[in-house]
Amino acid sequence: MQDEREIEILEKRALELARISQEDPRRETSIDAVAFVLGGREFALGLEYVREVRPFSGVTPLPAVPRFVMGIAAIRGEVISVVDVSELLGVTQPPLTADAGLIVLQDKGSAMTFALVVNGILGVVKIDPEELLTLSASYDYKESRIVQGVTASGMVFLDGRALLNEPSLKL
Amino acid sequence: MSAIGRSLRIKVAFIFGSIVVFSLIASGVLTFVHTRGMLMDRITSNLTSDTQRKRREIVQFIKGRVTDLELIANSRYPIDIVNYVLKVREGFTGSIGIYEGLALKAHLYLKNPKVRKYFDDMVIIDAESFYIFYTLQRGLEGGIILPSQYEVLRPLWSGVVEGQSGDQNEATDQRTVYISDITFYQPVGQPCLIIACPVFNDVGKGVAVIVGILSLHHINLVVAGETGQGEASETYLVGRDGLVRSSTVFLSTTDVGRKKIESMALERALKGEEGVVTCVNYRGVKVVTAYAPLNLPEKVGVDFDWIILSEIECDKAFKPVRSLAFYHAVLGIGIALLAVVLSFFVSHSLARPIRFLSDAVGAMAKGDLDFVLPDSERSDEVGQLIRDFRQMQEVLKANTGGLVEGVQRLATAVNELSATATELATGATETAASVQEVGTTAEEMRQVARHSLEKSKNVAAVAEEAVREAVRGREAAEEVLQGFGTIRREIDFLASSVMKLGEQSRSIGIIIDTVKDLADQVKILSVNAAIEAAKAGEHGKGFSVVAQEMRNLAEQSREAADRIKEILTRVQDSTSEAVMAVERGNRAVSRGVELGEQMDETIKSLASVVQETADSALQISASSQEQLIGVEQVVEAMRVIQEAVSQNMEAARQLEASVHDLADLSESLRRLSESFKV
Numbered sequence: 053m054q055d056e057r058e059i060e061i062l063e064k065r066a067l068e069l070a071r072i073s074q075e076d077p078r079r080e081t082s083i084d085a086v087a088f089v090l091g092g093r094e095f096a097l098g099l100e101y102v103r104e105v106r107p108f109s110g111v112t113p114l115p116a117v118p119r120f121v122m123g124i125a126a127i128r129g130e131v132i133s134v135v136d137v138s139e140l141l142g143v144t145q146p147p148l149t150a151d152a153g154l155i156v157l158q159d160k161g162s163a164m165t166f167a168l169v170v171n172g173i174l175g176v177v178k179i180d181p182e183e184l185l186t187l188s189a190s191y192d193y194k195e196s197r198i199v200q201g202v203t204a205s206g207m208v209f210l211d212g213r214a215l216l217n218e219p220s221l222k223l
Numbered sequence: 224m225s226a227i228g229r230s231l232r233i234k235v236a237f238i239f240g241s242i243v244v245f246s247l248i249a250s251g252v253l254t255f256v257h258t259r260g261m262l263m264d265r266i267t268s269n270l271t272s273d274t275q276r277k278r279r280e281i282v283q284f285i286k287g288r289v290t291d292l293e294l295i296a297n298s299r300y301p302i303d304i305v306n307y308v309l310k311v312r313e314g315f316t317g318s319i320g321i322y323e324g325l326a327l328k329a330h331l332y333l334k335n336p337k338v339r340k341y342f343d344d345m346v347i348i349d350a351e352s353f354y355i356f357y358t359l360q361r362g363l364e365g366g367i368i369l370p371s372q373y374e375v376l377r378p379l380w381s382g383v384v385e386g387q388s389g390d391q392n393e394a395t396d397q398r399t400v401y402i403s404d405i406t407f408y409q410p411v412g413q414p415c416l417i418i419a420c421p422v423f424n425d426v427g428k429g430v431a432v433i434v435g436i437l438s439l440h441h442i443n444l445v446v447a448g449e450t451g452q453g454e455a456s457e458t459y460l461v462g463r464d465g466l467v468r469s470s471t472v473f474l475s476t477t478d479v480g481r482k483k484i485e486s487m488a489l490e491r492a493l494k495g496e497e498g499v500v501t502c503v504n505y506r507g508v509k510v511v512t513a514y515a516p517l518n519l520p521e522k523v524g525v526d527f528d529w530i531i532l533s534e535i536e537c538d539k540a541f542k543p544v545r546s547l548a549f550y551h552a553v554l555g556i557g558i559a560l561l562a563v564v565l566s567f568f569v570s571h572s573l574a575r576p577i578r579f580l581s582d583a584v585g586a587m588a589k590g591d592l593d594f595v596l597p598d599s600e601r602s603d604e605v606g607q608l609i610r611d612f613r614q615m616q617e618v619l620k621a622n623t624g625g626l627v628e629g630v631q632r633l634a635t636a637v638n639e640l641s642a643t644a645t646e647l648a649t650g651a652t653e654t655a656a657s658v659q660e661v662g663t664t665a666e667e668m669r670q671v672a673r674h675s676l677e678k679s680k681n682v683a684a685v686a687e688e689a690v691r692e693a694v695r696g697r698e699a700a701e702e703v704l705q706g707f708g709t710i711r712r713e714i715d716f717l718a719s720s721v722m723k724l725g726e727q728s729r730s731i732g733i734i735i736d737t738v739k740d741l742a743d744q745v746k747i748l749s750v751n752a753a754i755e756a757a758k759a760g761e762h763g764k765g766f767s768v769v770a771q772e773m774r775n776l777a778e779q780s781r782e783a784a785d786r787i788k789e790i791l792t793r794v795q796d797s798t799s800e801a802v803m804a805v806e807r808g809n810r811a812v813s814r815g816v817e818l819g820e821q822m823d824e825t826i827k828s829l830a831s832v833v834q835e836t837a838d839s840a841l842q843i844s845a846s847s848q849e850q851l852i853g854v855e856q857v858v859e860a861m862r863v864i865q866e867a868v869s870q871n872m873e874a875a876r877q878l879e880a881s882v883h884d885l886a887d888l889s890e891s892l893r894r895l896s897e898s899f900k901v
Contacts, residue, residue: 102754105747150743175749176770
C-alpha cells in the first residue's frame, strides 16, 4: 500500500516538473540580472555587461581624481578603477560594511572596464522587460538613459552599457 | 319616692291607697265610656226616628191644608161672596138682599172654625185686578179694603191668575194651588204660610182667587210635635237660604225669615244628605243634631224647600253619665282615704317596735352598749325579738369590758417591745455593714494575691520558654555558620565552571565567524557562477540552476551562522551575568558568616541572662502561692462571719417587722376598744 502511494506521489511530481519545462518558452523574454543595494535602494544590472562580482576588500585611493573615483583595486591580477555611482543615481552612500561588494562591469565592444562599489549584493534575478514600468517623474536620476525601468517590486533596472559609456564618468 | 321609701308606715299606706285608687279609676273609666256610648246610640236613634216622623207630619200637614182650601174654593160660598161684592160694586140695587143673605151665610160658614180649621185668615181677590173682595177678619162690612196691607199676596195672586189662563188652553188643572214660603203677613201680625187657589163661577170661569193664611203658630205646633220644645231639645225649620222658618224657645217669631243659621248639620243637609252629627249650633252650644231636607218640591209641588233640624244639647243629654262619674269619683276618693288610714294604723303597730330596735342597734353600732331598750309586753314575734335583743346586749357588754382592758395592757407591752426590737435591728444592720466592708476588703486582697500569683506563674513560664528559645537560637546560629561554609564552596565551584563556559563560547564565536565568511564567499561565488552561466547562454542553463542552489545553501548557512552567533551572544551575556552573580554571592556569604558569628555571641549572652530571670521568676511564684493561701484563709473566715452577721440582721429585721405588725394590731385594737362605752 505504502509503496503504491509513494509511486503515485512521485509520478505526480514528475508530471508537474514536466509542465514547468513546457512553460519555459514563455520565459525566453526574461533577462538575468544582478540585484544589489545602494544607498538603501534596490537596483539591478543585466548580466550581459557584468564580468563578475566580488566582496569589497578595500581600495587603494588615488590622488587627483574626480570624487566618484574611490580608487583602484587589483582583481585577478588586473588593476581596475573602483567607482561610486551613488551620486549619479541620486542616492546617499551609507558607510560600507562587511556585506559591501564590487560589481565589475565590462563592455567588450569599447573595452571599458570598471567596478561599482555597492552596499550589498542580493543575487541573480530574472527581469521581464515587458513588465517594466516606465519611469515616472518621481525618479530624479540625472540621465534617464541609464535607467531602463522599474519592476513591479520597485527595483530599478539599469542599463549596463549606458552606465559604462556614461560621459560624466569619463576621466 | 325617696320620702315614701324612708318610712314603713307611709310606704304601706301609699301602696294600699294606690291599689284602691287605681282599681276605682279603671272601673270608673270603663263604666263611663260604656254608658256614654250606649246613651249616644239611644239619642241618635231617637233623634233620627223623631225627625223622620216630623218630616212626614209636616208634609201631611201642608197637604191637608191644601186639600182644605180646595174644598172651600170649590164650595159655593166663596162665589156667593164674590157675586155679592160684584153686585155692590156695580151698584145693583134690585134683589141685593138675596145676595147679601147668601154672602152673610157664606161669611158665617167661612168663619166657622170647623170649616176654616187652621186658617187664621182668608182673602178673596178679584181675578181681573188685584182688588180685595173679602177678608175673613174684616167680614162683609169692611167696605173698601186697602190693598197695601195685602201686597204680600200679589205674587201668589198673579201666579194663580196666570196659571189659570194658561191652564184653560191646555185643559189641565195642574198647579191650581200655589203656596208661598213663610212670609210676614201684617193682618195676622206674624210670619205665615200662604196658600192660594182659584175660585170658579157657575160657568167654570175663574173669577176670583181665594187665599188661605196659616200662621207660624200652627207650623210650630207641628214641628214641636208631642215632645214639644224643651230646654234640652230644639227642633226647627230652616229654608235653603239658611234663614229660620219656625220659632222655638230660643228663636222668637221675629227671628223667622231674618236669622241666619250656620252649622255643620245644615251644610250637610243642604247637600241633600240626612243623618245625625255632633256639632256646634247657631247659639254656640255643642249639640247632637239630626238633620234632613223635607223635599217639599217633590212631595207637595212647591218651589221652595225646608230643612228640619232636631237638636239635643250634649251637656243635658249626657248629664246622667256625668253625674254617674261624679258619684263614682266621690265614692272612690272616700274608699281610697279609708284604705290609706286603715293601712297607716296597721303599719304603725308593726313599725314602732322595729324603730326602737333600730335605734338600739344604731347606738350599738356606734359602740354605745349602755343604750336601754324598753321592754316589750307583746307576746308575738316582735316581742320575742326585743327580749332576745336585750339578753344579747347584756352578754356583749360583759365580754367587751374585759376585752378593752386586755387590749390596753397589750398595747403598753407592745410599745416597749417595739422600741427594743428597733434598737436591735439598727445594731445588727450596723454590724452587718461593717462586716460587709471587711469582707469586701479581704475579697479584694484575695483577688490581688491571686492575680499576682498568676502573673508570677506566667513570668516563670515565659522565662523557661525564653531559656529554651535561647538554646535553640544558639544551635540555629551554629547551623547557619556551617551552611554558609558549604555555600561558599559551591559558589567557588560555580565561578570556575562559568569561566570555562565563557572561554568555550568565545571559541565557538570564532568558528561561527569563519562559517559566515565561508557562506558569504559561497554567495559571491554563486553570483559569479550565475554570471558565467548567463554568459554561456543556453548551454549554461543547467549550471545556472546549480548556481542558484549554491546561493540558497550559502544563504541558509549564513542564516544558521547568524542565529548561532546570536545565541552565542546571549550565552556570553548570561555567562557574564553569572560571573557577576557569583561575585555578589561570594560577598553576601562573607557578610552572612560575619553576621552569624555576631549573632552566636549575642545569643549566648542572652541565654545566660534569661536563665537568671527564670530562676528569679520561680522564686516569686513560690512566695505568691504562699501569700494567696494565707489571704484565702482570711477571706473564708470573713465569709463565715459575714454569713452569721447577715443571719443575725435578717432575724433582727424580721423581729422588728413582727413587732411593728403587733404594734399596728394593738393600736387598731386599742382604737376599737375606745369606741366602746362599757
